[in-house]
Amino acid sequence: MRRYVFGRVGQVILTLLIYITLVYFLLQAMPGDITMMYLSNPKIPQAAREELRSQLGLDQSLFIQYVSYMKNFFRGELGVSFSQYPKPVWDILMEKLPRTFVLFLTANILSFYIGFVLGKVIAWRRGKIIDHAATVVGITFWTAFYPLLALVVIWIFAYNLKWLPLNQFIDPRLWTAAPFTANQVFGNMVCGAAIVAIGIFLIFFYLLRGLKPSRRSRVYAWSATAALIAAVVFVAVRKGMLIYIWDITRHMILPVLTLTLINFAGTMLLMRDSMLETVQEDYVLAARAKGLPDRVVRDRYAARTALLPTVTSLVLSLASSMSGGMVTETMFSWPGLGQTLFTAALANDYPLATGALAFTGIFLLIAHFIADILYAVLDPRITYTGQSGI
Numbered sequence: 001m002r003r004y005v006f007g008r009v010g011q012v013i014l015t016l017l018i019y020i021t022l023v024y025f026l027l028q029a030m031p032g033d034i035t036m037m038y039l040s041n042p043k044i045p046q047a048a049r050e051e052l053r054s055q056l057g058l059d060q061s062l063f064i065q066y067v068s069y070m071k072n073f074f075r076g077e078l079g080v081s082f083s084q085y086p087k088p089v090w091d092i093l094m095e096k097l098p099r100t101f102v103l104f105l106t107a108n109i110l111s112f113y114i115g116f117v118l119g120k121v122i123a124w125r126r127g128k129i130i131d132h133a134a135t136v137v138g139i140t141f142w143t144a145f146y147p148l149l150a151l152v153v154i155w156i157f158a159y160n161l162k163w164l165p166l167n168q169f170i171d172p173r174l175w176t177a178a179p180f181t182a183n184q185v186f187g188n189m190v191c192g193a194a195i196v197a198i199g200i201f202l203i204f205f206y207l208l209r210g211l212k213p214s215r216r217s218r219v220y221a222w223s224a225t226a227a228l229i230a231a232v233v234f235v236a237v238r239k240g241m242l243i244y245i246w247d248i249t250r251h252m253i254l255p256v257l258t259l260t261l262i263n264f265a266g267t268m269l270l271m272r273d274s275m276l277e278t279v280q281e282d283y284v285l286a287a288r289a290k291g292l293p294d295r296v297v298r299d300r301y302a303a304r305t306a307l308l309p310t311v312t313s314l315v316l317s318l319a320s321s322m323s324g325g326m327v328t329e330t331m332f333s334w335p336g337l338g339q340t341l342f343t344a345a346l347a348n349d350y351p352l353a354t355g356a357l358a359f360t361g362i363f364l365l366i367a368h369f370i371a372d373i374l375y376a377v378l379d380p381r382i383t384y385t386g387q388s389g390i
Contacts, residue, residue, distance in 0.1 A: 270313055
């Protein structure tokens with residue numbers, strides 16, 4: 001196990017080095033640089049532009065720039081943004097990253113849960129009406145053109161019904177006299193959501209971990225969950241943040257809804273196929289022969305093993321969605337990592353664009369590493385020796 005982990009860590013570091021190198025030279029191959037922004041202004045002389053190139057280090061050779069950047073990168077120094085000079089790239093990314101992470105984490109968890117539940121249900125009822133209906137609906141959304149679906153969602157819920165805001169992160173009119181900054185409220189909002197999520201997991205894990213949890217255990221679990229949520233809401237009200245938390249939440253609904261509609265079908269179909277294979281296993285047939293209820297056999301025996309490729313897909317999709325968030329964040333004007341990468345590329349802001357792409361690459365590599373570990377954790381038949389554990 002230890003040898004395998006160390007080997008995979010080495011592969012991750014080598015892959016990251018190659019990835020950063022490719023990203024750096026591909027961005028440098030783009031025509032022009034930051035000084036091109038000033039060419040249209042005749043009042044700025046050529047000498048001033050050359051001085052700017054010297055200050056930013058753009059007058060050095062490409063190889064020297066690369067060596068300098070790699071040294072700074074592995075020291076945790078990503079340089080200074082050209083377009084937001086002299087703001088460090090690290091500070092910009094740390095401000096934008098939580099917004100992207102929370103948006104896509106929420107959407108991926110919702111799509112995973114919906115797809116997992118529907119997948120196991122339709123696989124258990126293969127050939128029934130619910131199987132055909134869910135499959136048709138899922139494939140329809142899965143194959144939909146994402147920007148068009150986003151525009152349709154905006155047109156229905158924001159433009160026509162006016163239930164939700166069109167875009168942005170907050171409503172500026174509400175925040176004009178706010179005693180908090182948006183980042184402060186968002187940070188408290190994330191901490192509260194994390195406390196609730198961890199608390200609910202622990203509550204249900206300890207109270208409903210048996211094959212047949214009692215009715216009293218279920219009542220206790222739901223009562224404790226309601227009390228935990230009420231406590232977090234009470235704290236938000238006491239701090240005067242509830243209205244501002246709700247404003248940020250309202251702005252998240254449309255992008256989360258669109259991402260969920262697009263992504264849940266893949267999880268559902270994958271879970272369905274995996275379940276159809278699992279229900280034929282001997283241990284599932286033995287559990288049914290013992291007279292266990294169908295729900296117990298489905299959820300505790302078949303679905304648990306079928307969950308393996310689905311969980312792996314969740315980890316990888318979360319990381320890949322972080323790197324592919326440019327379209328979503330641009331469509332909904334969500335000020336996250338994807339929109340930052342888009343604006344940095346347009347402005348020839350190489351340090352900021354390289355830093356944003358580096359973050360997405362790190363997420364993908366970590367996700368693949370976690371997926372490899374999860375295979376062995378969820379399925380004891382898998383070992384790290386290259387041989388079957390059976």
